[in-house]
Amino acid sequence: MNDKLYKAILFIAAMVMPIVCGGVVYALVTDAHSAFEHFGFLRFLTSSEWSYTEGAEQYGALPFITGTLMTTALALVFCIPFSLPVALFVGEYFKGTKVASVLGTVTDLLAGIPSIIYGLWGFYTLRPLIMALGISSQGSGILTASVVLAIMIVPYAASLSAEFIKMVPNDLKEGAYSLGATRAEVIRKVVYPVAGSGIFSSYVLAIGRALGETMTVTMLIGNTNNIPESITSTGNSMASIIANQFGEASDLRFSSLIAIGLVLFLITAIINMIGKMMIKRARIS
Amino acid sequence: MTHLKTKHRLATDKAMLWMVCLFAALTAVPLLAILGEVLLRGYDQLSWSFFTEPTPTAYRAMKAIEAGDPIPGGIANGIIGTMIMLGMAAIVAVPTGILCGAFLAENPKRRFSQTVSYLTDLLQGTPSVIIGIVTYVWIVVPMRGYSAIAGSVALFIMMLPLVIRSTEETLKILPTSLKEAGLALGSNRARVMLKVQLPAAFGGIFTGVLLAISRVIGETAPLMFTALGCSFIRFAIDKPISAVPLLIWEFFNDPNLQELIWGASLFLLLFVLILNLTAKYLAKKWNQ
Amino acid sequence: MEPIKPILEFKKTCVSYTKQTMAVKYVSATIDRNTITAIMGPSGCGKSTLLRAVNLMHNLYPNIRVDGEILLNGENILSMEPIDVRRRVGMVFQRPAPFPTMSIWDNVLSGYALNGIRLSKTEKNETVERCLKSVALWDEVKDVLNKKGTFLSGGQQQRLCIARALAMQPDVLLMDEPTSALDPIATAHIEELMQELQREVTILIVTHNMGQAMRISSKSMFMYLGELVEYGDTETMFSNPSDERTRAYLTGKMG
Numbered sequence: 001m002n003d004k005l006y007k008a009i010l011f012i013a014a015m016v017m018p019i020v021c022g023g024v025v026y027a028l029v030t031d032a033h034s035a036f037e038h039f040g041f042l043r044f045l046t047s048s049e050w051s052y053t054e055g056a057e058q059y060g061a062l063p064f065i066t067g068t069l070m071t072t073a074l075a076l077v078f079c080i081p082f083s084l085p086v087a088l089f090v091g092e093y094f095k096g097t098k099v100a101s102v103l104g105t106v107t108d109l110l111a112g113i114p115s116i117i118y119g120l121w122g123f124y125t126l127r128p129l130i131m132a133l134g135i136s137s138q139g140s141g142i143l144t145a146s147v148v149l150a151i152m153i154v155p156y157a158a159s160l161s162a163e164f165i166k167m168v169p170n171d172l173k174e175g176a177y178s179l180g181a182t183r184a185e186v187i188r189k190v191v192y193p194v195a196g197s198g199i200f201s202s203y204v205l206a207i208g209r210a211l212g213e214t215m216t217v218t219m220l221i222g223n224t225n226n227i228p229e230s231i232t233s234t235g236n237s238m239a240s241i242i243a244n245q246f247g248e249a250s251d252l253r254f255s256s257l258i259a260i261g262l263v264l265f266l267i268t269a270i271i272n273m274i275g276k277m278m279i280k281r282a283r284i285s
Numbered sequence: 286m287t288h289l290k291t292k293h294r295l296a297t298d299k300a301m302l303w304m305v306c307l308f309a310a311l312t313a314v315p316l317l318a319i320l321g322e323v324l325l326r327g328y329d330q331l332s333w334s335f336f337t338e339p340t341p342t343a344y345r346a347m348k349a350i351e352a353g354d355p356i357p358g359g360i361a362n363g364i365i366g367t368m369i370m371l372g373m374a375a376i377v378a379v380p381t382g383i384l385c386g387a388f389l390a391e392n393p394k395r396r397f398s399q400t401v402s403y404l405t406d407l408l409q410g411t412p413s414v415i416i417g418i419v420t421y422v423w424i425v426v427p428m429r430g431y432s433a434i435a436g437s438v439a440l441f442i443m444m445l446p447l448v449i450r451s452t453e454e455t456l457k458i459l460p461t462s463l464k465e466a467g468l469a470l471g472s473n474r475a476r477v478m479l480k481v482q483l484p485a486a487f488g489g490i491f492t493g494v495l496l497a498i499s500r501v502i503g504e505t506a507p508l509m510f511t512a513l514g515c516s517f518i519r520f521a522i523d524k525p526i527s528a529v530p531l532l533i534w535e536f537f538n539d540p541n542l543q544e545l546i547w548g549a550s551l552f553l554l555l556f557v558l559i560l561n562l563t564a565k566y567l568a569k570k571w572n573q
Numbered sequence: 574m575e576p577i578k579p580i581l582e583f584k585k586t587c588v589s590y591t592k593q594t595m596a597v598k599y600v601s602a603t604i605d606r607n608t609i610t611a612i613m614g615p616s617g618c619g620k621s622t623l624l625r626a627v628n629l630m631h632n633l634y635p636n637i638r639v640d641g642e643i644l645l646n647g648e649n650i651l652s653m654e655p656i657d658v659r660r661r662v663g664m665v666f667q668r669p670a671p672f673p674t675m676s677i678w679d680n681v682l683s684g685y686a687l688n689g690i691r692l693s694k695t696e697k698n699e700t701v702e703r704c705l706k707s708v709a710l711w712d713e714v715k716d717v718l719n720k721k722g723t724f725l726s727g728g729q730q731q732r733l734c735i736a737r738a739l740a741m742q743p744d745v746l747l748m749d750e751p752t753s754a755l756d757p758i759a760t761a762h763i764e765e766l767m768q769e770l771q772r773e774v775t776i777l778i779v780t781h782n783m784g785q786a787m788r789i790s791s792k793s794m795f796m797y798l799g800e801l802v803e804y805g806d807t808e809t810m811f812s813n814p815s816d817e818r819t820r821a822y823l824t825g826k827m828g
Binding site: 011020027028031081090106109113117154209215243258261272276 | 305323385422553
């Protein structure tokens with residue numbers, strides 16, 4: 001095989017990527033078009049009506065955008081108190097030891113569990129618990145979905161943060177110790193500030209994952225098409241409304257669901273792009 | 286006075302260590318809880334027939350429940366469907382991904398590479414449900430029906446970025462001397478890639494493929510609108526087909542079949558975890 | 574007036590990284606107040622290891638053992654709290670490493686911030702000015718105090734690190750090859766500075782550079798394979814070493 005042919009083959013393989021991505025965007029945009037045209041782009045995003053009575057069809061994405069943002073934000077809140085200690089455990093306190101690698105394996109396995117199984121666990125274990133605690137009567141809802149979502153994103157946030165915590169130069173840590181600091185003080189005043197942008201970016205990427213998580217949320221959020229009033233009420237996320245209704249949808253509803261898909265795609269793409277850019281910058285410095 | 290302060294600081298230091306250990310240990314709880322629940326509720330369903338028989342109809346299941354018998358049947362239709370779709374997806378995604386990864390590793394500075402690299406990140410971060418609806422628009426609509434082909438296209442799109450990334454990363458950490466030595470011997474670049482670099486990178490790429498499989502094998506959302514599901518064993522690739530995660534979803538929604546959830550979940554969970562551990566083990570072994 | 578007690582005393586100090594091997598073997602020596610003592614020897618002889626024992630740096634790594642005694646003003650530091658010892662024994666490292674997230678000003682005061690000690694505004698002003706003046710950095714940076722310390726040149730960064738250590742008003746300052754990463758001009762600056770600092774602090778410096786040892790120190794130690802081979806007046810040691818190994822090292826016949 002000569003070099004020219006070789007280069008051509010590699011180039012063709014690489015072309016698959018732009019074709020696939022272009023296809024994704026093209027499919028979403030063309031099929032979302034009629035929904036945007038019918039309701040208007042802004043009105044589609046800000047309307048909270050979702051009714052498919054024939055003749056008076058009305059679709060708006062606001063309840064689902066709200067549901068997605070609420071579950072994601074709440075999942076992040078629940079995730080931080082666990083992922084930060086895990087990152088410190090693996091990247092600082094027990095760096096390079098057996099226990100750290102055991103914990104690393106545990107988080108890797110957590111990351112590997114399929115989301116439908118998380119959903120089952122949430123439905124059969126967590127939901128009854130939330131009902132028993134009297135937090136909400138039906139058990140499903142934003143809160144339930146967020147708790148399981150948090151467990152799902154802990155591994156991502158933790159392993160990426162640990163990477164940045166590990167990279168804090170020993171010179172700096174020893175410098176701080178030599179001034180009389182305790183380990184806790186070194187972590188708070190040297191490790192966190194230095195690894196800060198990297199840790200932050202790992203949470204941005206964790207958010208990117210939480211935004212589009214489908215099955216878990218579908219199984220736990222309660223599937224109601226209204227704007228959730230509180231964290232214990234039921235709702236739907238952008239991903240879960242698609243999972244719930246796409247199979248039976250046609251025409252305008254079909255287009256509206258694709259439009260929601262397009263919005264979700266754009267939001268996750270932007271969040272992931274920001275996250276990746278920040279990570280790149282954090283790695284360089 | 287200063288002594289008191291020191292004591293206080295050391296206490297804070299210790300408290301922080303214990304908090305870190307406590308919360309780190311707590312993250313293991315969900316893993317154990319999930320494993321425990323699935324294991325305890327699912328282990329007695331696993332039998333030979335569970336893997337060889339297809340899903341029972343809701344009616345048969347209902348009769349069995351009324352009679353107090355265990356639900357007959359198994360998940361063979363799902364296992365076969367998963368294997369067919371995963372196999373078709375992998376056959377295309379692995380070579381394409383490796384070649385594309387090789388392209389990125391060979392031309393790291395080119396603008397086009399940076400675009401491809403960015404798109405790989407984009408696709409990897411795209412929610413799987415979106416892959417599902419896009420594949421529906423691409424394949425299911427023109428073919429006028431759900432099919433194994435559509436399901437495997439969705440899985441292909443999900444696997445591709447994972448294979449590309451692992452290939453690129455493995456090739457990039459190979460010593461450049463390896464490539465230069467090959468080129469110095471007068472081989473052309475294709476032969477060096479095929480005979481020197483790719484074999485040297487085999488371990489990393491193989492691990493990446495294993496992880497990619499373990500990642501997509503449990504995917505449910507992209508299959509709901511592509512493969513749809515099917516209650517009997519089928520090998521046709523242009524017809525709806527089942528998959529293990531799809532079966533779990535069906536069982537979850539059908540009160541008569543709910544008992545089967547746990548056996549199917551146990552099978553899927555063990556498969557994924559073993560795949561993960563194997564990949565991790567191999568990665569460690571090959572890194573030495 | 575009391576007779577001047579030695580500020581630092583090593584008594585059979587040993588440091589071991591593993592059970593089998595000792596990196597520092599039974600070192601005994603006394604260091605006088607307000608002197609500069611140079612520790613020399615080929616690489617791997619244990620000179621840095623000995624130095625790091627003085628501010629309990631080895632306590633950070635669970636595998637390292639320190640035995641014997643090290644007395645600071647008559648008190649055995651090995652039985653004291655590391656965080657208390659380190660406040661009294663400052664350290665300057667081989668590579669200058671100011672905290673990259675802190676300004677020059679904050680870097681000087683970082684010891685206080687890290688230890689949770691609050692200073693009044695005037696105390697802060699005084700400390701920053703005093704310390705930067707004593708490392709001869711004040712005139713160069715007084716207008717850019719809120720800039721990050723990492724913008725400075727290598728030599729300036731190292732002086733900032735010295736200022737950071739001096740801010741805690743330590744009794745002893747340990748310097749681990751402080752000029753090996755610097756150019757000759759910056760090195761000369763720091764050497765000059767050390768002569769000045771001698772008045773307020775006792776300095777122990779590890780150096781590879783024999784000329785430097787001769788220029789700045791009044792006493793010298795020569796270590797070889799973990800042992801303290803020779804310890805005495807620098808001038809005497811250089812002109813008339815009493816041990817054959819010292820002579821071999823000083824004449825360049827040894828790594």
